Structure formats: C-alpha cells, structure tokens
Amino acid sequence: MPENSGVRSVKSAARTVALLELLAARGDRPARLDELAEELGVPRSSMYQLLQTLIACRWVRSDTTGSLYGIGIRALHTGTSYLDSDPHVRTARPYLDEASRVLGETIHLARLDGPDVVYLATRESHEYPRTISRVGRRIPAHAGALGKALLAERLDEQLPLPAGELAALTENTHTGHAALLADLAAVRGRGYSIDREETVTGIAGFGFALRYDSPATDAISCSVPVGRLGEEHAARIVAVMRETRTKIESVLSPVPGAPDWR
Template sequence: MSESGGGGVREVKSAARTVELLELLTARGDRPARLQELADALGVPRSSMYALLQTLVSRGWVRTDITGSLYGIGIRALLTGTGYLDSDPRVRLVRPYLDEASDALGETIHMGRLDGRDVAYLATRESHEYLRTISRVGRRLPAHAGALGKALLAERPDAQLPDEPYAALTPRTRTTRASLAADLAEVRARGYAIDREEGVPGIAGFGFALRYDSPAQDAISCSVPVVRLTPGHEQRIVAVMREVRAKIEATAPASGGTVRWR
C-alpha cells in the first residue's frame, strides 16, 4: 500500500490499479485495447494485468472479444453509473425542469456537474432538430471549453482555476488562464456563461450555475446551432433558462437532513 492524500489513509494498490484500468478503458471509448497496451499504460507486469482482466471479465466490468485478445469496458460500469444517477436527489429534482426548458425552446438542454477539470453530463434532453452525441449522459468535457463548465468556474475565485495547459477543442477555445479569467469576469457580471463554438464547432451554449450548493457544483445549459441563433432567439433562451434556474433553486431543499457527498 502507498500513502494517499486522504488524511494519511494508505491507498490499497490493487484497488487503485483496478480503478485506473477501468478509467483507462472508459477513456478509450470504442477503441478496445490489447493486453500489452494496458500493461504498458499502467506500468504493471503482463501476468498481473492478465489476472486482473480475467477477474473483471468474469464479473462483467470488462468485456473481451471472441478471441480473448481485445478488452473494453463492460456492462457493469453502465449499471453502476445508472445507479449513481438514480440515487442522486439533485438529478431527480432537475430532470422535470430540463423537460420544461426543452419544450419551451426546442433546443438541447443539459445538466452537468463539475468534476475536477471537467464537467460530467448527468442529464440531457436532445433537440429533435439535431443530435450531438458528444454531450450524452456520462460524457466528460473540459470545464474551460463550454458553457456548463464556465458557469461553474465563475462561481469560484480565479485562484482556483485549473493550471495550464488548456486543451483547444476548437479554434475558439480559450487556451490561457488569463483569457479564461477575463471571460469568467464577464460571466459573473452577466449572470450566465456563453460558449460560442468553444467546445463544439457550429454550436453555441448558454450555461447557468445552480446555486443550491455553495459553491455551485451543478449547472444547466442550452445548446443551439449558430446558424439559427438570431438575437431574438438568444434573448428567448436566456429568459427561459433564467426562469428555469429560479424554479430549480426555489424547489431544491436545504442541505440539512440530506447526505452531503464529498
């Protein structure tokens, strides 16, 4: 075992290695990996990696092809992720209001949560006009590159901004701490974040932090193709999303009496 940052509690190496493997397979998406690739990536002996993979395959956390030479994330990961969403009171609270915003605007509406440098998508209502699988539930995107993330980063002092480098998802992505800080100052003054093709080419986003926690951990956003983003439609989006945010924050129960997850 090795030391962790959790108050002197020692880390269990086998558990840490299992989590690292699952995270690696998840990050690869539809690109299955070979045994040696995984052993090299995590710096463990091939025999140890093989034993770990076989254990996880038998339990459904990892799947393998018919030859037994390629590995990918298994169905148990999906079931566990679904359990997370079903058990989260904030997600249950927000879902009906995403429906309301989607019906009113006809655009794609998201709920996301800040997780380190990224935002994890927890709920999505897709527009019938266009489909963007990049924002499906469970996907993570860098917080600096989208409306959801910038709305949440603006709730924190600039001293807590992620360290550079910032990945450029599009030519419009803000890639320096200084440019991001300047944008976040505008977010604070405006009351919501705007993403104009910074995360996805051709898509603009409007993000609103949900302040039922302090600092806010969750946000909602509306995504719309720039080709149909007229000034009038933008005003309508902001008005509806502000109203929906106010309803969510008014409905959210006080934290007292509920589980406060770290």
C-alpha cells in the first residue's frame, strides 16, 4: 500500500498478497517453506500457518510430500474474472481477431500498471512460432511498443519509471532515460511507437495507445518477425492498426456513471 494513502495497512492481508505475488512470479518453480519465509522476512511458523490456510482455500497448492508450494487454481479464477468483467477487453476482442486475420501477425492488448504493461489479450499468428506473449505477462513499459505508446501519452516528468538505469531485455532496449525520452518524442510525432527488437530479439512491433481514457492506460500492438517486415508490409500494418484503434475507440467512449477503476 502506498505510504501516502492515508490508510493503515492490515499486516496479515499485506503478507498474504506478498506471498501470492511471490508464488505467481516464480512460475513453474515451486518454493520451499524456508525460501518463502526468508524472502518475505516472516517467521517460519507464521509462514507455515499462512500456507496451510491458503491451501485449504485453494489459493496455494502443495505437492504430495507437502514440502513444495505453488500458486493455486483459485488465482486463475480471479484472474479470468478480471478479464471477463472488463468492458474494454470484452469489446476489443473481435477487433483484435479481425486485425490478426487481415495481417496474419500477432496482435496484443495490454494495460499500463505502474512501470510495467500487462498483456490482457493476445491473438497469435499462425505464420511463425509463438513468442512469449501470454495473457498476464508483465514487461517493463520502456522496453516495447505497447509500453512506449502509453508512456508517450504522458509528460516526461510524469513517467512511471524507476530511477537510474533501466532494465535491458535485449541489447536494443533503451536503458538510459535520455534515449527513451527521445524515442517517446518521436512516438508523439508519428502517432505510434516502434519496437526495434527491444523486447524480443528478432521481433519488431508497432504500438497504438487507445484514447478512450485520458491519459490512455490501454494500447494495442502488432508484433512481426523482422525477417517478414518489408517496407510495404510495415506500411500495411500501420494502416490496419490505425483503423483498428479507431474502431475500438469509437465503441468505447466514456459511459456516464460507469466506474472509474483507476
């Protein structure tokens, strides 16, 4: 909880959330009790009790030996509920399908969450092997087309970026603030962002902010292997994605009385 929220955090709730996020971040690497206790700075006995409570609720699962722990199936239910209840995701899906069908490339919808973007929907191309772009994946906003399209919607002094050198996903990722700011200025000028193998080596991308919110929190992108990206195909991608953005924005104008989840 932010320090300036004015609300005192509930220790047990904060600890539970931290544990679930830690297990989720480990992916297919289960954790042992001692690892979790040490990582979160929690007494071993307290961590054991918390794990057993969450296992009973199916938020955490354990192997047959009772010594390894991972995220439970209830987390999946909650995650899909988030997507199913979001009108923006629900409305955008058929337009993502259409863009993927027309271009034959991979199309994404993502949302800015602090310094990262989180994938909300993906339509994979059948023309080339899958990239690591699953729904729920989180990547630094500075490192790709989706994030740069959304960062460019904000003033430079209001960017949600960490101080110091930025994380590199590939050798082409912007790691310096000056280089990133120059790129964002170019994004504002042309109206869309370009990912030049900055997230995944061998993959380029074009990102477009969806301006049904101000500043925009959602964006769409098209990813394409650099070997398939000739000048003519790039121009077609930009044209189709611009049209897709216009279609989505036209049906997602703000609704009076709707909740503002931000």
